[in-house]
Structures are given as structure tokens and as C-alpha cells.
Amino acid sequence: MADQHKKIHPVHEEDVEAQRSPPPTLPFLPKDSSRSDHDKVPRRTFPVHHSKPPKKRSTRSCLCKCFCWTLSLLLILIIAIAITLGILYLAFQPKLPKYSVDRMQITQFNLNDSNLQATFNVSITAINPNKRIGIYYRGGSHISVWYTDTKLCEGSIPKFYQGHQNTTLLNLPLTGQTQNATALANSLQQQMEQTGNVPLNLRVDQPVRIKLGQLKLMEVKFLVRCRLVVDSLSGADNAIKIQDSSCKFRFKL
Template sequence: MADHQRIHPVQDPEVVEPVPPHKPTAPLVERGSSRSENGDPERQYPPPLRRGIPYEPLKPPRRRSCWKKCLCWTLALVIVQLIILGILAAIVYFVFQPKIPKYSVDAMRITQFNLGNDNSLSATFNVNITARNPNKKIGIYYEGGSRLSVWYTGTKLCEGSLPKFYQGHRNTTLLSLTLAGQTQDAAGLLQSLRAEQQTGSIPLNLRARVPVRLKLGKLKLMKWKFLVRCRLVVDSLAADNVIRIRDSSCKFRFRL
């Protein structure tokens, strides 16, 4: 009987047999050290610290409150109005070329100036005032409610008012006014006046507050107030006597 041939399998070179895992012959833990119950002792150490950018929560954008918005709008409207008024004022100035009215006190006469039994001083002045309008294209309406007064060292001696009238372009108007008044407890005031009368130089102040309306061409503007102050120096304050005005100067300004 023929010998049976043994067949040995030939391993393909391209097929790699898996390598059995290598079993450690020595323990991974060194002698004298204890094994942690939680696993590998190398994993017990915390990871190294890394420096990072600190976290800051984002702040919500600030919203403008209602009053700030109202304030901004109000300021904007005021600025616009000022610009418009400036443009109108420039137009009026270049078209109408306004000039300040001029006033002067020309004469003064006292018809009453005596001390009563109750130490009250009664005074009546007749004053002549010249009002000049030098404007070519602007007229002046003098309205009612004006007040004129004569003062001596802070004490009002008499008062009156202007009549209502219209003053045209480049017009000069002469006004004759009567101012009357009464001052209480004026014994000391009269002594001071007599002392200054001997020097021949008595200071007086004439104040006027006159409501007016300006007329630009055919347009009548809103009401304004003319404020006039005149400083006078007279020689005496005797009744029924012509008073000589030694010095006179008037200042003018206006307001709404």
C-alpha cells in the first residue's frame, strides 16, 4: 500500500496572521506603590493648567431713555428756530436798514412843588420831549399803556404817559407832557433838594416805558417795548419858575 502523501498548507505571503497579545511578565506597578482602585495611577494627576482669556459677560447695549430723545429733539428745534430768526433778521436789516429812534428832553417847567401839612410833597412838571424816527422804511405806532416818571435819588416825584400816535418815516414829533405825583414823608427829601439847589446842580432821572408796534412797509409787527432813560441836571426845582437844563443824555433800548 502506497504511502500516503502528507499535504502541508502553504501560507500566503500576503496574509498576515494576527499576533497574539503580549502578556506582561512583570507588573505595571512598581514595587512599594499601591494601585489605585480607580484605574491607572498616571491618569490621577490633573491636566496642566492653560491660560485662557477671562470670560466677561456681554453688556446689553444701552438704550436712550425717552427724556434724552425729547431733549435732543427740543435742542434741534431751538437751533432751527434760531437759524430761521437769524435769516429773517438779516433780511430785515439789509432790506429796511433799521436805525434806533432818538429822544431828547428840551424843556421843563414846574407848576407845583410844595410840601403839605402832612409832610407830603406834591409836584407837577411840564416836560417837552422830542422824538425822532430816522428810518426811511419803518414807521412806529405808539400804543397805549406807556409810563413816564421823574426820579430824584431813587424817589419818584411825578409820572404820566404818552398819547397814542403814529410816527411816519423820517419824522420828528414834539411832545408836551404833564407829569404829576405826590411823595409821602418828604420833609427830609425837600431839605436835600434845597441844599443842592444852592449849588445850582440837581440831578434828575426821566424814565419811559412805551409799548410800540413797528411797521415794515405794509406789514405791522408784534408789540415791542421802548425803554428810554434820560439823565438830567437842572439848576433849580422852584415852582412857577423856568428850569434851565444844564446837561441831558438819553439811552434807548427795546425788548419784547
């Protein structure tokens, strides 16, 4: 009967959860404190090193360096070429060749049906005054005789080698034909009546190679321009008297 009189008390869920949870192992801290305040073990701190960002190379600086190197190389090359040319000049002492027109002869100068046919024989003297320089006259030359802007005849110079301090006489046949030459014939006649002479121009374009000792240089071109004044173009015995002549020489690469 005693068991029947035992009282049953209600149990709340909060009490059950409180009984199940384990007791705290660390003491609770005050609200305004932190755990580090109660930590008695000192901690060692290490300084943090920040790496510097790599420097960016300036594009302008690279361009300036490239320009300076290029300019330096060009200056060195120019100086080397100048020194080489100076040594060659002192060693060989080059002199320009000389040319002169010594004689002209007409074998044909006829006007038929307004067409002019002309044949000249021209004697040219070529002088090489150099002691150590030879001249190779190569093929592909061209020589012509002009009256004002009209070409009367033309020809070429044969290939040959001109040695040191050599004088060579060239006898060159020149032929030509001019169509519609009636106005040309009248102009020549008026020229003779007014001045008593005829001005002519002789032009020579000659490829050559220069020989310095045993060294042959690259091919260049001799350009000779001669101004002639002759007494007529129909002299006795087909001979033309050259009253005045002057020749200029230059070369081009």
C-alpha cells in the same frame, strides 16, 4: 373497560398559555443587535435649520437718534431765523429811535404840612430816522421824574403813529404828590447849597408796535432813561434851565 383504563395527565398553566399565544411573525434578534442593523432600506435625512433670535434694539441707540434729529431740527430753525432776520435787515436797514428832553417847566412845587405837590410840563423830542419803518405808540405808557429814590411826578404819553423819518415834539404834563416830604425838601436845599444844581432822572416805559412796510410786528416796550441836571426847582417864571441831559434807549419783549 378500555376507557376506564385511560390515564389522565396533569396540564400546567404555562403550557396552556403557550398554546394560546400566536407564533412570532418576526425572527428574534440577538441581544446585542438592533433592528436598524437588519433594515436594508436606506433612509434620507434632512438638515435642520435653526432660526436666529431677533436682535434687540438698543435703548441707547434710539435715544441717540432722537437727540440727533432734535438737534438737527433746532439748527435748521436757527439758520432759517438768521436768514430771515438778515434779509429783513438788508431790506429795511433799521435804526434806533432817538429821544431828548428839551424843556422843563414847573407850574407847582409846594410843601404844605410835610406834603409836597409838584406839577411839571416836560417837552420831549422823539425822532424816527428810519426810511421804511413806522412806530405805533400804544396806550399803557408811563413817564415819571425822580430825585434820587423819590418820585416827584408822573404821567403818560398819548397814543399816536410816527411815520418814516419823522420828528415829533411831545408836551407832557406830569403831576405828583409826596407825603412826609420834609426830609426831601431839606435834601433839595442842601443839594442846591453844595452844587448849585439838582440832578433828576426821567424814566419812560412805552409799549409800541413796529411797522415794516405793511407788516405790523408784535408789541414790544421802549425803555428810555434820561439823566438831567437842572439849575433849580424854583426858577423865575417857573422856567427850569436844563444844564445837562443824556438819554439811553433800549427795548424789551
